[in-house]
Amino acid sequence: MDERDWLIIHTLYQEKNITNTGKAMFISQPTLTKRLQQIETKLGAKIVDRGVKGVQFTPEGEYLAKRATELLDTFREIKEDVDNFNHYIAGTLRLGVSNFISKYLLPNWLADFEKQFPDVEFQVETGYSKQINQLAFNQDIHIGFIRGNYNWPGEKELLFEESLCIASIHPIDLENLPNLPRIDYQTDTLYKHLTDNWWAERYSQPPLVKVTVDRGDTCKEMVLSGLGYAILPSLFLMDTPHVYQSPLQTKDGHPLTQKTWMIYHKESEKLNVVKAFVDFIKRAPFV
Structure with missing residues (x-):
């Protein structure tokens, strides 16, 4: 069996669906089915059962899927070392x-880095900063980029710091803020605590949340539509100069800000590609 055979088992275990696995690997469904049968014959083990509930892995299949993940990690490490x-x-x-x-x-x-190093490929995981922090801790990724002051035991480079603002298409009277419609979005726990604490220090009643969306850029579009105000990081508003922005301040008059960090394990820099990207980011302009 070659690396691609193990990748078939690994991908099928993740997708639990022949059609989706074929799409992910750019293989037609009949070709994939035939190749899976050949793998089962070669190994002398039935890997999956297919029924009304889709693909179900047998006990042998579960074992092989686990080993496939381990082998693919080994293949990747060998390539990186060479x-x-x-x-x-x-x-x-x-x-x-x-x-x-x-x-x-x-x-x-990525576009700028690829111009310098065209033989580098990228595998990108996206999510909330807490999730990225955990992926980096587990070494499932080489480098993480997070927003907020999460605990991190390794290398941590501050990239930039931005203000948190009240954004609205109309001028805002902060004294009247609890009576104005607000748009919220799902975000990291630390960011939510930051804004919730700011609110609790100033107002005795909760905000009048009219709309809650799943992402910050969607929230910004709601603000632009005039549906209400939102609390947003200043970089969200770089391309909207016509939006009124009121930077938030702590009770002692300091700007309320959020920091963005690059995190990685020091030993990861032993890989040339990681060291090159870390150095590239340290030189990159951000705003």
């Missing part, structure tokens, strides 16, 4: 980024 021996910047760079960074910053980063 590239490293040759002092060559190539291979797959595994990144974890918060949702905001994946939309507003990451595309330009």
Whole structure:
């Protein structure tokens, strides 16, 4: 069996669906089914059962799926080590980024980095900063980009700091804020605590939340539509100069801000591709 056979088992275990596995691997369904049968014959074990509930892995299949993950990790590490021996910047760079960074910053980063190192491939995981922090801790990714002051035992580079603002298409009277319609969005726990604490220090009644959406950029669009105000990081508003922005302050008059960090394990820099990307990000402009 070759690496692609193990990748078939691994992907099928994740997807639990022949059609989706074929799409993910760019293999037609009949070809994939035939190849899976050949793998089962070669191993002398039935890997999956297919019924009305879709693909179900047999006990042997469960074992092989676990080993497939381990073997694919080994294959990847071997490739990375060989590239490293040759002092060559190539291979797959595994990144974890918060949702905001994946939309507003990451595309330009990757495009600029690829111009310098065209043989590098990228595997990107997106999610909330808490999730990215955990992926980096488990070494499921090489480098993570998070927003907020999460505990991190390894290397931690401050990239930039931005203000938190009340954003509205109309001027805002802060004294009347509890009576105005607000738009909220699902976000990291630390960010929510930051804004909730700011509110609790100033108002005795809860905000008048009229709309809750799943992402910050959707929230911004709701503000632009005039549905209400929102509390947003200033970088969300770079391309909307016509929006009124009221920077938040702590009770002692300091700006309320959020920091964005690059995190990674020091030993990861032994890989040429990781070291090159870390150095690239340290030199990159952000605002």
